[in-house]
Amino acid sequence: MGSADSKLNFRKAVIQLTTKTQPVEATDDAFWDQFWADTATSVQDVFALVPAAEIRAVREESPSNLATLCYKAVEKLVQGAESGCHSEKEKQIVLNCSRLLTRVLPYIFEDPDWRGFFWSTVPGAGRGEQGEDDDENARPLAESLLLAIADLLFCPDFTVQSHRRSTVDLAEDMHSLDSCEYIWEAGVGFAHSPQPNYVHDMNRTELLKLLLTCFSEAMYLPPAPDSGSTNPWVQFFCSTENRHALPLFTSLLNTVCAYDPVGYGIPYNHLLFSDYREPLVEEAAQVLIVTLDHDSASSASPTVDGTTTGTAMDDVDQPPGPENLFVNYLSRIHREEDFQFILKGIARLLSNPLLQTYLPNSTKKIQFHQELLVLFWKLCDFNKKFLFFVLKSSDVLDILVPILYFLNDARADQSRVGLMHIGVFILLLLSGERNFGVRLNKPYSVRVPMDIPVFTGTHADLLIVVFHKIITSGHQRLQPLFDCLLTIVVNVSPYLKSLSMVAANKLLHLLEAFSTTWFLFSAAQNHHLVFFLLEVFNNIIQYQFDGNSNLVYAIIRKRSVFHQLANLPTDPPAIHKALQRRRKAPEPLSRTSSQEGASMEGSRPAAPAEPGTLKTSLVATPGIDKLTEKSQVSEDGTLRSLEPAPPQSSADGSPAEEEPSQTWREQRRLSSASASGQWSPTSEWVLSWKAKLPLQTIMRLLQVLVPQVEKICIDKGLTDESEILRFLQHGTLVGLLPVPHPILIRKYQANAGTAMWFRTYMWGVIYLRNVDPPVWYDTDVKLFEIQRV
Numbered sequence: 001m002g003s004a005d006s007k008l009n010f011r012k013a014v015i016q017l018t019t020k021t022q023p024v025e026a027t028d029d030a031f032w033d034q035f036w037a038d039t040a041t042s043v044q045d046v047f048a049l050v051p052a053a054e055i056r057a058v059r060e061e062s063p064s065n066l067a068t069l070c071y072k073a074v075e076k077l078v079q080g081a082e083s084g085c086h087s088e089k090e091k092q093i094v095l096n097c098s099r100l101l102t103r104v105l106p107y108i109f110e111d112p113d114w115r116g117f118f119w120s121t122v123p124g125a126g127r128g129e130q131g132e133d134d135d136e137n138a139r140p141l142a143e144s145l146l147l148a149i150a151d152l153l154f155c156p157d158f159t160v161q162s163h164r165r166s167t168v169d170l171a172e173d174m175h176s177l178d179s180c181e182y183i184w185e186a187g188v189g190f191a192h193s194p195q196p197n198y199v200h201d202m203n204r205t206e207l208l209k210l211l212l213t214c215f216s217e218a219m220y221l222p223p224a225p226d227s228g229s230t231n232p233w234v235q236f237f238c239s240t241e242n243r244h245a246l247p248l249f250t251s252l253l254n255t256v257c258a259y260d261p262v263g264y265g266i267p268y269n270h271l272l273f274s275d276y277r278e279p280l281v282e283e284a285a286q287v288l289i290v291t292l293d294h295d296s297a298s299s300a301s302p303t304v305d306g307t308t309t310g311t312a313m314d315d316v317d318q319p320p321g322p323e324n325l326f327v328n329y330l331s332r333i334h335r336e337e338d339f340q341f342i343l344k345g346i347a348r349l350l351s352n353p354l355l356q357t358y359l360p361n362s363t364k365k366i367q368f369h370q371e372l373l374v375l376f377w378k379l380c381d382f383n384k385k386f387l388f389f390v391l392k393s394s395d396v397l398d399i400l401v402p403i404l405y406f407l408n409d410a411r412a413d414q415s416r417v418g419l420m421h422i423g424v425f426i427l428l429l430l431s432g433e434r435n436f437g438v439r440l441n442k443p444y445s446v447r448v449p450m451d452i453p454v455f456t457g458t459h460a461d462l463l464i465v466v467f468h469k470i471i472t473s474g475h476q477r478l479q480p481l482f483d484c485l486l487t488i489v490v491n492v493s494p495y496l497k498s499l500s501m502v503a504a505n506k507l508l509h510l511l512e513a514f515s516t517t518w519f520l521f522s523a524a525q526n527h528h529l530v531f532f533l534l535e536v537f538n539n540i541i542q543y544q545f546d547g548n549s550n551l552v553y554a555i556i557r558k559r560s561v562f563h564q565l566a567n568l569p570t571d572p573p574a575i576h577k578a579l580q581r582r583r584k585a586p587e588p589l590s591r592t593s594s595q596e597g598a599s600m601e602g603s604r605p606a607a608p609a610e611p612g613t614l615k616t617s618l619v620a621t622p623g624i625d626k627l628t629e630k631s632q633v634s635e636d637g638t639l640r641s642l643e644p645a646p647p648q649s650s651a652d653g654s655p656a657e658e659e660p661s662q663t664w665r666e667q668r669r670l671s672s673a674s675a676s677g678q679w680s681p682t683s684e685w686v687l688s689w690k691a692k693l694p695l696q697t698i699m700r701l702l703q704v705l706v707p708q709v710e711k712i713c714i715d716k717g718l719t720d721e722s723e724i725l726r727f728l729q730h731g732t733l734v735g736l737l738p739v740p741h742p743i744l745i746r747k748y749q750a751n752a753g754t755a756m757w758f759r760t761y762m763w764g765v766i767y768l769r770n771v772d773p774p775v776w777y778d779t780d781v782k783l784f785e786i787q788r789v
Contacts, residue, residue, distance in 0.1 A: 257345030437495030616764030
C-alpha cells in the first residue's frame with residue numbers, strides 16, 4: 001500500500017519520537033500529523049517501522065510523548081467518528097491511527113504503571129466539545145476510544161453501504177444514524193444481505209483488530225482464582241453506553257454463521273478468487289468469544305431495559321439477563337429459524353476441514369475451528385433453549401462428527417491439548433441430556449477418512465472407537481481427560497440400543513487395561529475408571545439388553561477380567577508385587593491386546609506436533625467431581641439432583657455414596673503418604689473401594705449365560721461365533737437380574753475453575769493465531785506461558 005516515500009516519512013517521525021527527550025506539545029500538529037496524515041502505511045508496515053524496543057524506550061524515557069501519541073491518535077478516531085469520514089484523507093487517517101494504536105497498546109498493557117492510563121480522564125478531552133474543560137464531559141480515554149470504534153464500524157461508505165441516493169445529501173448524520181438498518185449480514189434478526197464489499201470488509205477487519213487489542217489487556221494479568229475479575233474494556237463496550245451493541249453483536253454473529261468458505265458452492269472457486277471475507281470472519285469470531293467471556297456461574301443480573309433489543313431477542317418468558325449486553329442478547333435468541341441458521345452455519349464451518357479429505361483443495365480450508373468450538377460452547381452454556389434445539393434432531397451429529405474428527409486427529413499432538421479439552425467439554429455438556437444418547441443410535445454412514453478401525457454401526461460406535469483410540473494412543477498429558485471421556489460414555493450408555501462388535505471389544509479392552517493391579521494401585525484415582533466402565537456395562541445390561549448381544553458376547557469372552565476384579569488381592573505383599581511389576585511395565589495401556597483392525601482408507605495417522613511448534617500453557621481443569629453434578633433419572637424421565645446440600649458433609653448410606661465419589665481426603669487417610677510425598681496404596685484403601693465394585697449384575701449374567709453358551713459349543717462342536725450371537729440375540733434375562741438400579745447422569749456444572757480455563761485457552765488461541773501482524777508476540781503476557789514443543 002504505502003509508497004517508499006510515505007514509509008520513509010513515517011519512519012523519520014518514529015525516530016524523532018524516540019530521540020526527543022523533551023516533551024512535544026500536544027498542539028504541535030506539524031509534528032504529530034507525520035504519524036497519520038501524510039502516509040499510506042499498511043498494518044504490516046507499521047509493525048515493521050515501529051520496533052518493540054523503540055516503543056519500550058519511549059515508554060521508559062519520555063512517557064509524556066507516548067501518552068500524547070496515544071491521546072492524539074484516539075482524538076483522530078473520535079473526530080473521524082464524529083464527521084463520518086467522508087473524504088479519502090479522513091478514512092486514511094482513521095486507518096493509520098487504528099494501526100498505530102494496535103501496535104502500541106500491548107506495550108502499554110505490559111507495564112503495570114501504565115495500566116490506568118487509558119482509564120484516566122484527559123484534560124480537555126470532552127465529548128467532542130472543543131471549548132472549556134467541562135468536568136462531567138471528560139471521558140476516560142478508553143471509553144472515547146471504544147465508542148469511536150463502535151461508531152466507525154457503522155460508518156456509511158467506510159464500513160457499511162451508504163443508503164443515501166444522491167451525493168448532494170452527503171452527511172448521513174452519524175448521531176441520528178440507526179445502525180440496526182446497517183447490520184453487516186442477514187441472519188438473526190436481520191433479513192437483508194448487503195452486497196459484498198471488499199473495501200468495507202478490510203476496514204471492518206482493521207477496526208476489529210484494534211478492538212481485540214483493546215480487550216487483550218486480559219493477557220497481561222496472571223490467572224486469578226476468583227473469576228470475578230471482569231475485563232473493564234469488554235464491560236464498557238458491552239454496556240448500554242454503547243448504542244451500537246445490538247447491531248454489532250448481530251453483525252458479528254451473522255457474519256460468522258453465514259460464511260461459506262466453499263466459494264459459494266462451486267468447488268475449487270477459492271483458487272480463482274482471493275477470499276477477502278475470511279480475515280473478517282476470523283476477527284469477528286475472536287471478538288465475539290472475548291465479549292462473551294462471562295462467568296455464567298456468577299451472573300447476578302441487574303435489570304436491562306428490554307426496549308433496546310429488537311424482536312429477535314424479545315423473549316417474554318425470560319427475566320432480564322446479565323448487564324453484559326452481548327451475553328444478554330445471546331441468551332435471549334429464541335426463534336427456531338435463528339437457531340437453525342446458527343447451528344447450520346457452525347456445523348458447516350466445523351465440517352470444512354473434513355471436506356478437505358474427500359476432495360483435497362476443493363474448498364478453502366479454514367483455520368478457526370477452535371474459536372467456533374468456544375462460540376458453540378458459549379451458545380449452549382448461556383442459552384438452554386439453543387441446547388435443547390441442537391439435541392431435538394439428528395443435526396447434533398453434524399457437530400459431533402467434526403468434534404470426534406478433531407479429537408482423533410489431535411490426540412498425538414502436545415500443542416493441541418487445549419483443542420482436546422474443549423472438544424471433550426462440549427461432549428460432556430451434551431451428554432448430560434437424554435436426547436444426546438438417543439441421537440447416537442443413528443447409523444453412521446458418512447465415511448470421513450479417520451485413523452480408526454473400520455466398523456459398521458452407529459454414531460455411538462464411532463464415539464467409543466475414537467475415545468478408545470485417544471485413551472490407548474494419545475500422549476501422556478491427556479490422562480486427566482480419561483475421567484471425562486468415560487463419564488460421557490456412562491451418561492449415554494442407558495440409551496444405546498445396539499453396539500457393534502468393534503465398539504464392544506474396545507470397551508472390554510479398556511476394562512482389561514484399567515483393571516490390571518499395577519494400574520489400579522499406582523494412583524489414588526485410577527480405580528474410578530473401572531467404576532465408570534462397570535457402570536456402562538450395568539446400564540446397557542439393565543436397560544438395553546435386547547439388541548446388545550455383541551456386548552454380552554464380549555463380556556462372556558472376557559469373563560476372566562471380572563473374576564479377577566472380584567478377587568483383587570488386598571494384602572500388602574500382593575500390592576507391593578503389583579507395583580514392582582509396574583516399574584518394569586511398558587506404556588500404561590498396551591495396544592497389543594486390542595485386535596486393531598486396519599485403519600480406514602485414505603486416513604493419515606495422528607501426527608505429533610512439529611518440533612518447535614509454539615503452544616500456550618493452560619491452567620488445570622477441575623476434577624470430574626467438581627465438573628459435574630450427579631442427578632438421578634426418575635421413572636418419568638425427570639432429573640433429581642443427588643448432590644448433598646453442603647459440600648463438606650456427605651450423608652452416609654445415601655445412594656450417592658455407592659459411587660466412586662469417595663472424597664480425596666478419605667483416600668489420603670487410607671493410603672499412606674511417604675516422607676517423599678509419594679502416594680502409596682494400603683490394604684485398607686484397596687478394601688474400602690473393592691467392596692463397592694458394582695459387579696452383581698454382571699456376575700449374575702455370567703452365572704446364567706456361560707453354562708448355556710458352553711453347552712451350545714459342546715453340543716454343536718461350535719467354534720463359530722454367529723451361532724452363539726444368534727442364541728444371545730434371542731435370550732432373555734427377565735426376572736433373573738437384580739432389580740434395575742436408577743440411572744445416574746453426571747451433568748456438567750459451571751464453576752470458577754472452568755471459567756478460568758476457558759479464559760486462558762481462548763486468549764492462548766488468539767495469541768497464537770494472530771501472526772500477521774504478530775500483535776502480541778514478544779510482549780510480556782502473564783495469563784499463560786508460551787512454550788515450544
